[in-house]
Amino acid sequence: MKPTESELEILQLLWEHGPQPVRVINEMINKKREVGYTTTLKIMQLMNEKGLTIRDTTSRTHVYSANIDEQKTRSTLLSEFINTTFRGSAQSLVLQALGSSKTSQAELDEIKQLINRMENAKNEEL
Amino acid sequence: MKPTESELEILQLLWEHGPQPVRVINEMINKKREVGYTTTLKIMQLMNEKGLTIRDTTSRTHVYSANIDEQKTRSTLLSEFINTTFRGSAQSLVLQALGSSKTSQAELDEIKQLINRMENAKNEEL
DNA sequence: CTTTATCTACGAATATTTTCGTAGATGCTT
DNA sequence: AAGCATCTACGAAAATATTCGTAGATAAAG
Numbered sequence: 001m002k003p004t005e006s007e008l009e010i011l012q013l014l015w016e017h018g019p020q021p022v023r024v025i026n027e028m029i030n031k032k033r034e035v036g037y038t039t040t041l042k043i044m045q046l047m048n049e050k051g052l053t054i055r056d057t058t059s060r061t062h063v064y065s066a067n068i069d070e071q072k073t074r075s076t077l078l079s080e081f082i083n084t085t086f087r088g089s090a091q092s093l094v095l096q097a098l099g100s101s102k103t104s105q106a107e108l109d110e111i112k113q114l115i116n117r118m119e120n121a122k123n124e125e126l
Numbered sequence: 127m128k129p130t131e132s133e134l135e136i137l138q139l140l141w142e143h144g145p146q147p148v149r150v151i152n153e154m155i156n157k158k159r160e161v162g163y164t165t166t167l168k169i170m171q172l173m174n175e176k177g178l179t180i181r182d183t184t185s186r187t188h189v190y191s192a193n194i195d196e197q198k199t200r201s202t203l204l205s206e207f208i209n210t211t212f213r214g215s216a217q218s219l220v221l222q223a224l225g226s227s228k229t230s231q232a233e234l235d236e237i238k239q240l241i242n243r244m245e246n247a248k249n250e251e252l
Numbered sequence: 253c254t255t256t257a258t259c260t261a262c263g264a265a266t267a268t269t270t271t272c273g274t275a276g277a278t279g280c281t282t
Numbered sequence: 283a284a285g286c287a288t289c290t291a292c293g294a295a296a297a298t299a300t301t302c303g304t305a306g307a308t309a310a311a312g
Contacts, residue, residue, distance in 0.1 A: 004269060008210055016213065023288085039271050041290075046269095060278060060289060075226055077211050078219065082227075084134055085203050087142070090227035091237070093204070094220050098240055100201055101208075101216035105248065108241050110217070114224055115234050122231065130299060148259085165301050167260075172299095186259060186308055 002080075003052055003073070006043050011052065011066050011073070019056070019065040128206075129178055129199070132169050137178065137192050137199070145182070145191040 003011060013028050014020060026040040044064055047053045056063040086093045098111075129137060139154050140146060152166040170190055173179045182189040212219045224237075 005210070006270070012210070012213060022290090035270090036272055037288095038273075038290095042272085042292095043270075045291080057290095062290080074211055075222060077207075078222060079226070081203075081207050081211075082223070084131070084138070085200055085207075087138060090223045091229060091233045094223050094237060095240060096201060096204060097208070097216045097220050097223075098237070098244070100205070103217060103244065105245070107217045108245060111220060111224070112238070112241060114221060115238060118224065118229065119231070119234060132300070161300090162302055163259095164261095164303075168262095168302085169300075171261080183260095188260080 001050055001052070001068075002077075003047075007047050007052060008077075010040075010044060010047065011068070011070075014053065014064065014066040015070045019063050021061045021063050023061070025064070127176060127178070127194075128203075129173075133173050133178060134203075136166075136170060136173065137194070137196075140179065140190060140192040141196045145189050147187045147189050149187070151190070 009029065010025055013025055017024075017028075022041045022044055023037070025044065026035065026037050029035050029040060044053065044055075048055055048064070052066070052068055053064045054067045055065070082088060082090050082093055086096075103111075135155065136151055139151055143150075143154075148163070148167045148170055151170065152161065152163050155161050155166060170179065170181075174181055174190070178192070178194055179190045180193045181191070208214060208216050208219055212222075229237075
């Protein structure tokens with residue numbers, strides 16, 4: 001079940017800030033762009049029907065939580081994105097992402113460490 | 127001007143195989159999924175109106191070419207994707223892409239070289 | 253030359269996503 | 283308690299994207 005653009009925007013907010021009522025999500029979105037309250041409400045209701053969120057309806061103001069895993073969703077969307085935009089080549093995506101973003105030394109170190117671990121794992125296969 | 131999913135699919139084919147008539151593109155798409163000829167025709171006509179393609183109409187069978195740059199398009203889509211799906215962190219995308227894809231030694235070497243070049247560039251700034 | 257195949261153009265139907273107005277219920281303020 | 287604010291539910295409009303049927307023109311085949 002692939003979230004739409006608006007749904008993903010809301011999921012990101014729920015992942016980052018935890019369970020929230022519609023009002024708060026709508027205000028967060030409105031810091032970026034103008035959207036009516038009932039629009040956000042409707043989308044979140046649909047998300048609930050699709051199982052993307054769950055909600056606590058004990059109080060009048062319902063509180064929504066993400067119901068799909070952030071890492072899993074990222075990885076699904078990433079592999080689809082690699083296929084559609086980078087013709088399936090994860091490496092050209094990595095090269096482009098590294099090349100066009102300012103990356104700190106600490107982050108480069110982290111990536112180097114990951115590469116080392118991958119190389120070691122490769123050698124152990126032999 | 128952001129291409130839709132169908133438009134991007136066609137652009138990829140034009141980038142990869144060069145200028146093509148509608149018939150050929152449609153047949154390529156149909157190897158993956160079933161789409162009627164006039165559907166593909168219509169989308170390519172719209173792409174032309176949007177400036178995503180240009181076409182040679184000298185012969186009856188029009189030949190379409192991509193009219194936007196592949197690298198530029200990739201980088202635009204990538205940075206948007208990083209924002210919407212990885213909350214703006216290119217590094218977490220890189221880590222995830224490396225982590226979840228089988229990457230050959232040659233490719234790892236290429237990435238390491240890029241990192242070295244980036245580190246050198248960083249040192250020269252001082 | 254006639255028939256058949258292929259192509260473009262056009263318009264409209266369908267599907268999907270986003271938008272919001274309105275109504276009715278509940279809570280809050282005075 | 284009355285009036286105002288806030289919430290959900292619902293339905294339908296608007297915006298966007300995809301789908302394809304049909305008509306008319308051109309080319310190819312017989």
